[in-house]
Amino acid sequence: MSNYHRYRVPGGCYFFTVNLHERYPNDLLVKYVDTLRAVVRDIRQTWPFHIDAWVILPDHMHCIWTLPPGDADFTNRWRLIKAGFSRQNPTNEKRSTVHRARGERSIWQRRYWEHLIRDERDYNNHMDYVHYNPVKHGYTENVSDWPYSSFHRCVERGLYLPDWGDNNVDAELDAGER
Numbered sequence: 001m002s003n004y005h006r007y008r009v010p011g012g013c014y015f016f017t018v019n020l021h022e023r024y025p026n027d028l029l030v031k032y033v034d035t036l037r038a039v040v041r042d043i044r045q046t047w048p049f050h051i052d053a054w055v056i057l058p059d060h061m062h063c064i065w066t067l068p069p070g071d072a073d074f075t076n077r078w079r080l081i082k083a084g085f086s087r088q089n090p091t092n093e094k095r096s097t098v099h100r101a102r103g104e105r106s107i108w109q110r111r112y113w114e115h116l117i118r119d120e121r122d123y124n125n126h127m128d129y130v131h132y133n134p135v136k137h138g139y140t141e142n143v144s145d146w147p148y149s150s151f152h153r154c155v156e157r158g159l160y161l162p163d164w165g166d167n168n169v170d171a172e173l174d175a176g177e178r
Helices: 033-046 074-087 097-102 120-136 151-156
Strands: 013-019 050-056 060-066 113-116
Touching: 013 074, 013 120, 033 050, 033 074, 050 120, 060 120, 120 151
Parallel strands: none
Antiparallel strands: 013 060, 013 113, 050 060
């Protein structure tokens, strides 16, 4: 068993990548996006966090959260979100012998990627990465065309121009997966 440690800072700002267990082909997250949104909304009632950015793709999602002062427990929030989403979706996924023996669903990858945002530049790079991801993966040609993204809210707040990302900024992004 691996000895995996997560870096925790109370009140910290974190970037996350969360993947489905079977990534390709799979459209579960966009197919049940309303369920995912409702689960997140419910979890935030008892385990608050600020959503700085979020993009939901068919088989994975990226987001940036800021936790409340004195709170570093993003692990429990993700456990509850994954479990809540799993409980509200059909049980037709393939399950391994291990999953069946443990009584587990096999919707999500067990782990997720998290990164503590270090400074304003790091924050801006990750914000751009989150919002440009649908273009990066070929789901749309323009960032503004992807409906499952906080990009639209960020445009309303004046953080992005409506046509941001239309000129292929991917080469300039320094965040996320490598």
